[in-house]
Amino acid sequence: MKTGQPRTHHTLGILLLIAAVSCFGAVDGFSKILIGSQSFGQIMLARYAPALAVLLLATGPRNLQGLFATKRPGLQIIRGLTPVFVGGLMVFAVRYLPLAEATVILFAGPFIVVALSGWMLGEHVDASSWVGVAIGFLAVLFVARPGLDALSVYTIFPALAAVFYALLQLLSRQLGAAGESPGTTLAWTLLVGTAVSLPVALMDWRAIDLSNALVFLALGASFGWGQHFLARAFSLAPANVLSPFSYFQILSAAIFGVLVFHNVPDVWTLIGIAMILGAGLYVFGRRSRIRA
Numbered sequence: 001m002k003t004g005q006p007r008t009h010h011t012l013g014i015l016l017l018i019a020a021v022s023c024f025g026a027v028d029g030f031s032k033i034l035i036g037s038q039s040f041g042q043i044m045l046a047r048y049a050p051a052l053a054v055l056l057l058a059t060g061p062r063n064l065q066g067l068f069a070t071k072r073p074g075l076q077i078i079r080g081l082t083p084v085f086v087g088g089l090m091v092f093a094v095r096y097l098p099l100a101e102a103t104v105i106l107f108a109g110p111f112i113v114v115a116l117s118g119w120m121l122g123e124h125v126d127a128s129s130w131v132g133v134a135i136g137f138l139a140v141l142f143v144a145r146p147g148l149d150a151l152s153v154y155t156i157f158p159a160l161a162a163v164f165y166a167l168l169q170l171l172s173r174q175l176g177a178a179g180e181s182p183g184t185t186l187a188w189t190l191l192v193g194t195a196v197s198l199p200v201a202l203m204d205w206r207a208i209d210l211s212n213a214l215v216f217l218a219l220g221a222s223f224g225w226g227q228h229f230l231a232r233a234f235s236l237a238p239a240n241v242l243s244p245f246s247y248f249q250i251l252s253a254a255i256f257g258v259l260v261f262h263n264v265p266d267v268w269t270l271i272g273i274a275m276i277l278g279a280g281l282y283v284f285g286r287r288s289r290i291r292a
Helices: 005-034 040-059 061-067 073-096 099-106 109-121 127-150 152-177 182-203 210-236 239-261 267-291
Strands: none
Touching: 005 040, 005 073, 005 099, 005 210, 005 239, 040 061, 040 073, 040 182, 040 210, 061 182, 073 099, 073 152, 073 182, 099 152, 099 239, 109 127, 109 152, 109 239, 127 239, 127 267, 152 182, 152 210, 152 239, 182 210, 210 239, 239 267
Protein backbone atom coordinates (compact mmCIF):
# COMPACT_ATOMS: atom_id res chain seq x y z
CA MET A 1 0.00 0.00 0.00
CA LYS A 2 2.77 2.41 0.86
CA THR A 3 4.51 1.69 -2.45
CA GLY A 4 1.48 2.82 -4.45
CA GLN A 5 0.73 5.88 -2.34
CA PRO A 6 3.16 8.31 -4.02
CA ARG A 7 1.81 7.41 -7.45
CA THR A 8 -1.75 8.00 -6.21
CA HIS A 9 -0.70 11.35 -4.79
CA HIS A 10 1.00 12.36 -8.05
CA THR A 11 -2.05 11.35 -10.09
CA LEU A 12 -4.37 13.36 -7.87
CA GLY A 13 -1.94 16.29 -8.00
CA ILE A 14 -1.95 16.20 -11.81
CA LEU A 15 -5.75 16.13 -11.95
CA LEU A 16 -5.98 19.01 -9.49
CA LEU A 17 -3.48 21.05 -11.50
CA ILE A 18 -5.49 20.50 -14.70
CA ALA A 19 -8.59 21.69 -12.84
CA ALA A 20 -6.67 24.72 -11.53
CA VAL A 21 -5.31 25.89 -14.87
CA SER A 22 -8.70 25.34 -16.51
CA CYS A 23 -10.15 27.74 -13.94
CA PHE A 24 -7.36 30.24 -14.65
CA GLY A 25 -8.11 30.10 -18.38
CA ALA A 26 -11.70 31.03 -17.58
CA VAL A 27 -10.49 33.85 -15.28
CA ASP A 28 -8.58 35.46 -18.16
CA GLY A 29 -11.62 35.07 -20.39
CA PHE A 30 -13.93 36.75 -17.86
CA SER A 31 -11.34 39.52 -17.45
CA LYS A 32 -11.38 40.13 -21.20
CA ILE A 33 -15.17 40.48 -21.08
CA LEU A 34 -14.98 43.07 -18.29
CA ILE A 35 -11.95 45.13 -19.27
CA GLY A 36 -13.86 47.30 -21.72
CA SER A 37 -16.30 48.67 -19.11
CA GLN A 38 -14.78 48.07 -15.66
CA SER A 39 -11.56 49.32 -14.12
CA PHE A 40 -8.37 47.33 -13.74
CA GLY A 41 -8.64 47.51 -9.95
CA GLN A 42 -12.21 46.20 -9.93
CA ILE A 43 -11.24 43.21 -12.05
CA MET A 44 -8.28 42.44 -9.79
CA LEU A 45 -10.40 42.82 -6.63
CA ALA A 46 -13.04 40.47 -8.05
CA ARG A 47 -10.43 37.72 -8.20
CA TYR A 48 -9.78 37.85 -4.48
CA ALA A 49 -12.46 39.54 -2.35
CA PRO A 50 -15.44 37.20 -3.06
CA ALA A 51 -13.35 34.07 -2.53
CA LEU A 52 -11.84 35.52 0.66
CA ALA A 53 -15.33 36.36 2.00
CA VAL A 54 -16.59 32.83 1.28
CA LEU A 55 -13.51 31.29 2.89
CA LEU A 56 -13.85 33.41 6.04
CA LEU A 57 -17.57 32.66 6.37
CA ALA A 58 -16.99 28.93 5.85
CA THR A 59 -14.19 28.89 8.41
CA GLY A 60 -16.03 30.76 11.16
CA PRO A 61 -14.60 33.24 13.68
CA ARG A 62 -13.36 30.55 16.09
CA ASN A 63 -11.09 28.96 13.49
CA LEU A 64 -9.71 32.08 11.79
CA GLN A 65 -6.48 32.10 13.77
CA GLY A 66 -5.80 28.50 12.77
CA LEU A 67 -6.59 29.24 9.13
CA PHE A 68 -3.84 31.87 8.89
CA ALA A 69 -1.38 30.04 11.18
CA THR A 70 1.90 29.60 9.31
CA LYS A 71 5.56 29.03 10.03
CA ARG A 72 6.48 30.83 6.80
CA PRO A 73 4.65 34.19 6.82
CA GLY A 74 7.26 35.91 4.64
CA LEU A 75 7.13 33.16 2.03
CA GLN A 76 3.32 33.14 2.14
CA ILE A 77 3.24 36.91 1.47
CA ILE A 78 5.72 36.62 -1.41
CA ARG A 79 3.78 33.69 -2.84
CA GLY A 80 0.55 35.68 -2.42
CA LEU A 81 2.00 38.53 -4.46
CA THR A 82 2.94 36.37 -7.45
CA PRO A 83 -0.64 35.74 -8.67
CA VAL A 84 -1.29 39.48 -8.27
CA PHE A 85 1.48 40.17 -10.79
CA VAL A 86 0.38 37.30 -13.05
CA GLY A 87 -3.24 38.43 -12.97
CA GLY A 88 -2.48 42.12 -13.40
CA LEU A 89 -0.19 41.55 -16.35
CA MET A 90 -2.69 39.18 -17.97
CA VAL A 91 -5.51 41.71 -17.58
CA PHE A 92 -3.46 44.14 -19.67
CA ALA A 93 -2.45 41.31 -22.02
CA VAL A 94 -6.01 40.22 -22.87
CA ARG A 95 -7.02 43.86 -23.28
CA TYR A 96 -4.61 44.29 -26.19
CA LEU A 97 -4.09 40.72 -27.43
CA PRO A 98 -6.36 37.82 -28.43
CA LEU A 99 -6.98 35.43 -25.52
CA ALA A 100 -5.26 32.44 -27.13
CA GLU A 101 -2.11 34.34 -28.08
CA ALA A 102 -1.79 35.91 -24.64
CA THR A 103 -2.21 32.50 -23.00
CA VAL A 104 0.37 30.69 -25.10
CA ILE A 105 2.99 33.36 -24.43
CA LEU A 106 2.24 32.97 -20.72
CA PHE A 107 3.25 29.35 -21.08
CA ALA A 108 6.91 29.93 -21.18
CA GLY A 109 6.30 29.59 -17.42
CA PRO A 110 6.36 25.78 -17.13
CA PHE A 111 9.67 25.68 -19.00
CA ILE A 112 11.10 28.06 -16.39
CA VAL A 113 9.70 25.84 -13.61
CA VAL A 114 11.57 22.79 -14.80
CA ALA A 115 14.74 24.80 -15.35
CA LEU A 116 14.65 26.19 -11.81
CA SER A 117 13.07 23.37 -9.77
CA GLY A 118 16.41 21.62 -9.25
CA TRP A 119 18.08 24.81 -8.02
CA MET A 120 15.21 26.24 -5.93
CA LEU A 121 13.64 23.04 -4.64
CA GLY A 122 16.42 20.47 -4.88
CA GLU A 123 14.19 18.17 -6.96
CA HIS A 124 15.59 15.74 -9.51
CA VAL A 125 14.46 16.64 -13.02
CA ASP A 126 14.42 13.48 -15.14
CA ALA A 127 14.53 13.18 -18.90
CA SER A 128 10.78 12.62 -19.32
CA SER A 129 9.99 15.94 -17.62
CA TRP A 130 12.44 17.79 -19.88
CA VAL A 131 11.02 16.09 -22.98
CA GLY A 132 7.43 16.79 -21.94
CA VAL A 133 8.05 20.46 -21.23
CA ALA A 134 10.14 20.89 -24.39
CA ILE A 135 7.30 19.48 -26.50
CA GLY A 136 4.83 21.73 -24.70
CA PHE A 137 7.03 24.77 -25.24
CA LEU A 138 7.36 23.91 -28.93
CA ALA A 139 3.58 23.66 -29.05
CA VAL A 140 3.38 27.20 -27.65
CA LEU A 141 5.46 28.39 -30.59
CA PHE A 142 3.16 26.57 -33.02
CA VAL A 143 0.08 28.23 -31.54
CA ALA A 144 1.62 31.72 -31.39
CA ARG A 145 3.33 31.56 -34.79
CA PRO A 146 0.53 32.97 -37.00
CA GLY A 147 0.23 36.16 -34.96
CA LEU A 148 3.78 36.81 -33.84
CA ASP A 149 4.39 39.60 -36.35
CA ALA A 150 1.25 41.45 -35.29
CA LEU A 151 1.46 41.16 -31.50
CA SER A 152 3.82 44.17 -31.17
CA VAL A 153 5.07 45.55 -27.86
CA TYR A 154 2.09 44.23 -25.89
CA THR A 155 3.64 40.75 -25.80
CA ILE A 156 5.76 42.05 -22.91
CA PHE A 157 2.73 41.68 -20.62
CA PRO A 158 2.24 37.89 -20.94
CA ALA A 159 6.02 37.38 -21.18
CA LEU A 160 6.55 39.02 -17.77
CA ALA A 161 3.50 37.15 -16.45
CA ALA A 162 5.25 33.90 -17.44
CA VAL A 163 8.12 34.68 -15.06
CA PHE A 164 5.79 35.34 -12.13
CA TYR A 165 3.71 32.28 -13.08
CA ALA A 166 6.81 30.11 -12.79
CA LEU A 167 7.60 31.66 -9.40
CA LEU A 168 4.01 31.00 -8.29
CA GLN A 169 4.36 27.29 -9.04
CA LEU A 170 7.81 27.00 -7.47
CA LEU A 171 6.79 28.80 -4.28
CA SER A 172 3.59 26.71 -4.10
CA ARG A 173 5.68 23.56 -4.14
CA GLN A 174 8.15 25.00 -1.64
CA LEU A 175 5.34 25.73 0.81
CA GLY A 176 3.70 22.36 0.20
CA ALA A 177 6.97 20.50 0.78
CA ALA A 178 7.47 22.50 3.99
CA GLY A 179 4.18 21.15 5.34
CA GLU A 180 2.10 24.28 4.90
CA SER A 181 -1.60 23.50 4.61
CA PRO A 182 -3.16 24.19 1.19
CA GLY A 183 -5.99 25.96 3.03
CA THR A 184 -3.50 28.26 4.77
CA THR A 185 -1.76 29.02 1.48
CA LEU A 186 -5.11 29.80 -0.13
CA ALA A 187 -6.09 32.07 2.77
CA TRP A 188 -2.85 34.05 2.57
CA THR A 189 -3.12 34.32 -1.22
CA LEU A 190 -6.63 35.74 -1.03
CA LEU A 191 -5.74 38.07 1.85
CA VAL A 192 -2.65 39.49 0.12
CA GLY A 193 -4.49 39.88 -3.19
CA THR A 194 -7.42 41.66 -1.55
CA ALA A 195 -5.13 43.98 0.43
CA VAL A 196 -3.25 44.99 -2.72
CA SER A 197 -6.19 45.32 -5.12
CA LEU A 198 -8.74 47.05 -2.82
CA PRO A 199 -7.10 50.52 -2.80
CA VAL A 200 -6.47 50.29 -6.55
CA ALA A 201 -10.16 49.49 -7.15
CA LEU A 202 -11.38 52.31 -4.90
CA MET A 203 -9.28 54.85 -6.81
CA ASP A 204 -11.18 54.09 -10.04
CA TRP A 205 -14.54 52.60 -9.06
CA ARG A 206 -17.12 52.34 -11.84
CA ALA A 207 -20.81 51.44 -11.77
CA ILE A 208 -21.53 47.72 -12.20
CA ASP A 209 -24.66 46.57 -14.01
CA LEU A 210 -26.33 43.20 -13.43
CA SER A 211 -24.70 41.37 -16.33
CA ASN A 212 -21.22 42.49 -15.28
CA ALA A 213 -21.99 41.62 -11.67
CA LEU A 214 -22.66 38.03 -12.76
CA VAL A 215 -19.39 37.97 -14.71
CA PHE A 216 -17.59 39.32 -11.63
CA LEU A 217 -19.06 36.49 -9.54
CA ALA A 218 -18.00 33.90 -12.10
CA LEU A 219 -14.51 35.41 -12.22
CA GLY A 220 -14.17 35.33 -8.43
CA ALA A 221 -15.45 31.76 -8.18
CA SER A 222 -13.11 30.56 -10.94
CA PHE A 223 -10.11 32.24 -9.36
CA GLY A 224 -10.90 30.98 -5.85
CA TRP A 225 -11.33 27.38 -6.94
CA GLY A 226 -8.27 27.62 -9.17
CA GLN A 227 -6.10 28.79 -6.29
CA HIS A 228 -7.48 26.04 -4.05
CA PHE A 229 -6.77 23.34 -6.64
CA LEU A 230 -3.30 24.77 -7.30
CA ALA A 231 -2.27 24.75 -3.64
CA ARG A 232 -3.57 21.18 -3.23
CA ALA A 233 -1.80 19.98 -6.38
CA PHE A 234 1.61 21.27 -5.31
CA SER A 235 1.21 19.74 -1.86
CA LEU A 236 0.87 16.32 -3.51
CA ALA A 237 3.38 16.27 -6.39
CA PRO A 238 6.74 17.84 -7.35
CA ALA A 239 6.82 20.95 -9.53
CA ASN A 240 8.70 19.26 -12.37
CA VAL A 241 6.04 16.49 -12.51
CA LEU A 242 3.15 18.93 -12.65
CA SER A 243 4.58 21.59 -14.95
CA PRO A 244 3.89 19.84 -18.31
CA PHE A 245 0.21 19.65 -17.38
CA SER A 246 0.05 23.41 -16.90
CA TYR A 247 -0.27 23.63 -20.69
CA PHE A 248 -3.86 22.47 -20.34
CA GLN A 249 -4.73 26.12 -19.62
CA ILE A 250 -4.34 26.72 -23.34
CA LEU A 251 -7.21 24.29 -23.93
CA SER A 252 -9.36 26.19 -21.47
CA ALA A 253 -8.52 29.51 -23.13
CA ALA A 254 -9.18 28.11 -26.61
CA ILE A 255 -12.57 26.68 -25.58
CA PHE A 256 -13.52 29.94 -23.86
CA GLY A 257 -12.46 31.88 -26.96
CA VAL A 258 -14.68 29.75 -29.20
CA LEU A 259 -17.75 29.84 -26.94
CA VAL A 260 -17.61 33.51 -25.91
CA PHE A 261 -15.55 35.42 -28.48
CA HIS A 262 -16.20 33.08 -31.45
CA ASN A 263 -12.49 32.76 -32.15
CA VAL A 264 -12.24 29.37 -33.88
CA PRO A 265 -8.72 27.87 -33.52
CA ASP A 266 -6.74 27.69 -36.75
CA VAL A 267 -4.69 24.72 -37.89
CA TRP A 268 -1.59 25.87 -35.97
CA THR A 269 -3.57 26.09 -32.75
CA LEU A 270 -5.01 22.61 -33.28
CA ILE A 271 -1.53 21.19 -33.90
CA GLY A 272 -0.29 22.91 -30.75
CA ILE A 273 -3.17 21.58 -28.66
CA ALA A 274 -2.48 18.05 -29.89
CA MET A 275 1.19 18.43 -28.96
CA ILE A 276 0.28 19.77 -25.51
CA LEU A 277 -1.98 16.81 -24.82
CA GLY A 278 0.68 14.45 -26.13
CA ALA A 279 3.35 15.98 -23.89
CA GLY A 280 1.20 15.61 -20.79
CA LEU A 281 0.22 12.03 -21.60
CA TYR A 282 3.85 11.14 -22.37
CA VAL A 283 5.10 12.36 -18.99
CA PHE A 284 2.20 10.73 -17.16
CA GLY A 285 2.72 7.41 -18.97
CA ARG A 286 6.47 7.39 -18.40
CA ARG A 287 6.10 8.03 -14.69
CA SER A 288 3.38 5.41 -14.35
CA ARG A 289 5.66 2.76 -15.91
CA ILE A 290 8.63 3.81 -13.76
CA ARG A 291 6.63 3.46 -10.53
CA ALA A 292 4.81 0.27 -11.58
